[in-house]
Amino acid sequence: MKRIFGLPAIAGLLVALLLGACSDEATPHTRGVYMLLDTSGTYAHQLDHAQRIINFTLAKLNPGDSFAVARVDTGSFSEKNIIVKMTFDDRPSVANEQKRRFREIVDDFVKNVRPSAYTDITGGVLQAIEWLNEVNPGRKTILIFSDMKEDLKKGYVRNIPLQLNGFEVVALNVTKLRSDNFDPREYMGRLDAWQKKVEAGGGTWRVINDLQRLDGMLGN
């Protein structure tokens, strides 16, 4: 009696384990990175630094992770601003091929980029939130390669609270403007305002200006 009862119980347990193992609902181990490239004014000439960061990120990402690079220009809340986006294949060899293709697209963009007149960072962040929520990775990171000085064209409304729960926002290579040198409070105030904005939305905020410290950028 005991044995008859025991076998179905073991079989049931195994089936439950297998079903549990095969469930495809969440991807808690994947990482999603969305990088915003400021192409306004003089920043367009610093894109070789951005290339280094993109290459570094590509080297760090694993199969199954997602990565997108988008430009920040006059109106950044648009899919058209996304230069390249990819979710890397599960197989490492295919993922490597995708990374090569990714790099080529970014290289082409850097070669042919034209400076934009305005800087819509918030629009870019909103687009990043939308894309990362759609991809739904385990960890969501937004990298902003910009001086963080927003310059909106008349008519663009960006006074919108950001929903950044579970997001990590990293400002990279935040260069000081000429006006910042006259009054450093402008620079500090700019960064402070962004930090408050991100943290109010539930996200975490970091600034990395020294590109030698990129190792800690994507965490472990």
Added chain:
Amino acid sequence: MSVSDLLSIVPGHAALSVALWLIVGSILLYMARQPAHRAILSLGNILHRGLRIAAQSLLKAEAQLSLRNREVLLAAGREATERIVEREFDRIGAAVTRGMSEFPALKREVSEEITKIEEEHQQSSEVPPTPPAWHKAVEAVAKIPSSGDSMVAGVLAEIHKSMVKAQDKTVDEYRKSSHKRHELLAKMLPHWRRLEQVTERMDKNVAGLLDRSKSIDRHMQDHEEILKGTDRAVQMLSSSSITQFFIAALVLAIAVGGAIINFHLIMRPMQEMVGGNSYIMGFKTANVAALVIIFVEMAMGLFLMESMRITRLFPVINALDDKKRVKMIWATFVMLFILASIEASLAYMRDILSQDDAALLASLASQHAAAAAGGGAAAGSRWITTAAQMGMGFILPFALTFVAIPLESFIHSLRTVLGIIGSYVLNALAVTLRAIGNMSRFAGRALVQVYDLLIFAPLWVERQLKGRTPGREKEEVHAFAGDSSMKLSQVGR
């Protein structure tokens, strides 16, 4: 109203309130002295007895465990000695069979050698040269006095001459025959040597058998001691088991190292097969798959060793008839071979993937993708690492097969070691419980004294009052002494 207000008997005079509380407390404690003493002592006794009973139970359990350990040890030792004796008998049987099969050939060889020696000995036997038949007649004639006759003297001289000649010829012949005999004797020498070699060989075989019989005697002696269950046998088996445990653990640790290397060889290419981003219960599927392959290889190795009767972990496999066992040997070997080949292929794939990763990283590190092309001098010797990885991938599964031997020793010795540890733990627990029990008894007595110390003032008053009525005091003292002795006797029990 706060607690301090409630406790304040005389408001505004905290010290007075405290003193009053102390007096009230002392009186109350004095009034409850006898039942409090009994309660404290009873509590101490209850703890003491309860822990003592628990300690006794643990000691009984320890005794049973020790007995079981002894039985397990003796059974394992009996089995081991039986196996050794059986193996020794097998070896003796094989040696005797081999010796007996050689015996007719040896006998023939010896007979042939002896025949040859006999023949040559016969040929070499010394035959004295026969003197001429007419020697005595001639000698008699030669003794005839010549009496001055020249003719007779001449005849005699001729006879003497012919005699000397005949003598010389005989000596010459004798020398020749002696030389021939010596030659024959010299020819016999290799035959003697051959005979000596044959006898030495036989002697060696016999000595080997004698050694084995001595070894069997020794093992039989051990076996008898184990059967008798002597303390010496148990001690010997116990120490041997602990030694086996540590040796097996060491070898298993080495095997685990091998398994880890094996795991790293196939983990990466497994991602190509099952994906690098799927998880089973929080673990990467690729890692689980690699581990499963290694475990399957180890299981195959285990079955192979069992089928070859090198280990005896599964009685079912050991009980199989020889035909089925041989089939199983082949089946497990083929599977192991296939798995080893798969591992070698995976190791090759790993190398390709590593090269691809390295190339990608190099291209990402350099600003220009073209700069990453080319591998320099290292690319030429790349095949060495590829071959080494493939070789390791192929060999490690077979090497892991031998894990079955230390695993068997480990499992067998683990029972004994766990038994010994359990026995020690139970013993230590029993001792601790007894110590706590005794401490609780003495703590009860100490608390009684502390209780009296707290109510020293009422007790002093009591003694003063009793001092005035000496007859009654005596009675009280006797009563108290009787009470105390009663308590102590209760505690002692």
